[in-house]
Structures are given as structure tokens and as C-alpha cells.
Amino acid sequence: MEIKEVAQRSAEIREQYHQLEIKQDGHSWTTEQDALAFLTDASLVGRQVMAQTGSWPDNANHQLLTEKIGESVWWLSVLATENGIDFNDAVTRFLQRKAAQFRR
Template sequence: MEKTDFDTLIERSKNIRTAYHQLELQHHGSKWTIEEDTLAFLTDAGLVGRNTMSQQGRWPKTETDAELKHKLGECVWWLTVIADRMNIDIKDAVEHFLTKTENLLEK
């Protein structure tokens, strides 16, 4: 599989979200709010936890690797979309987190 740079990931994420907004308008008459997007992210994050438990033999479900991979990717997508909708530069946010954390760990 080809690697995706962060800028491309952001653009593709925004394009997918725009397409989903069209479906929401079609089915519900309105686009999801940022709060609804965040709730959907939290639901998917919970499924990452459950699928991780399953993968590690701590939950009675088998064959979860494909779903876990999908949900991990979906969570990154959601975070990218949510940051964009809240006018937060996700690249800057990640860089800030990494630098701050690296500096804390170097002490």
C-alpha cells in the first residue's frame, strides 16, 4: 500500500466528509454538527478498545484484525475532520503534542 503524506490525508479526509455531509442532507435534511461528529469518533474509539481486547484474547470475538485496522484508520480520519471543522490545524496540533511530550521526557 502506498504511503500518504499528512497534507494528502487531510485533503482526502475533507473530501470524504463533504460527501458524507451530502448524504446527511439527503437522509436527514441537515449536516451533522461538530458534536455529532465527535460522538461518532468516540463510538469508533470505543470499538478500537473492544477490538483490541478481542485481538489480545481478552474478549470472546475472533477475526477482528480487519475491523481493528479499519477503526484505527477511521479514528485518524475523524480527528482530522473534527480538527478541520473546529479550525484547528491538525498538523500543528500533532507537532505541538510531539514536541511538548518529547521535551517532558528528556528532563
């Protein structure tokens, strides 16, 4: 899947979650709440990586790790959009900058 498609599909799914939040809480989540949700999922990625390497006492769950990595990318796309950042451009520029850094 192309990064632009990830961004578009992420926005569509986020809108569906906004509707669920409105039903549940009477309002959609703020950007700050979205950022906190991302950090929660990113933390779960860290815990699962630690579990897979034996550094965390929980049993490793490869499926959970896979899902949380995907969800973290989704949250990053959502947060970029909410903050006026083109997700495709951000990722592309970062990769180009890093590649150039190591070509020196």
C-alpha cells in the first residue's frame, strides 16, 4: 500500500471512530487524546518487543505486536493530518534526509 493511500484510509477510519466517540462521550476525541492513545499503543509495541527478546516477563504475542505496529502507523498518520502535516511528505523527507546522511 502506498503512503498516500495509508493516509487516506486512516482518515476515513478515524472519522468512523469520531462518530463512535460522539455516540459514547457526546464529543469526538481531541488531538491530545489521540496523541495519548498513540503513546499507549507505541508502549505496547515496546513491551511486546521486550517480551519477544526475553526482556519482559509477559509471554510474547506476535499477533498483538503486528497489530500494534500497524495501529501505531495509523495513529501517526492521523496525528499528522490533525496537525496540518502531509504524512507522505513527512515520511518521504525523513527517509531522504537519513539516506543522504549515510551517503556522506
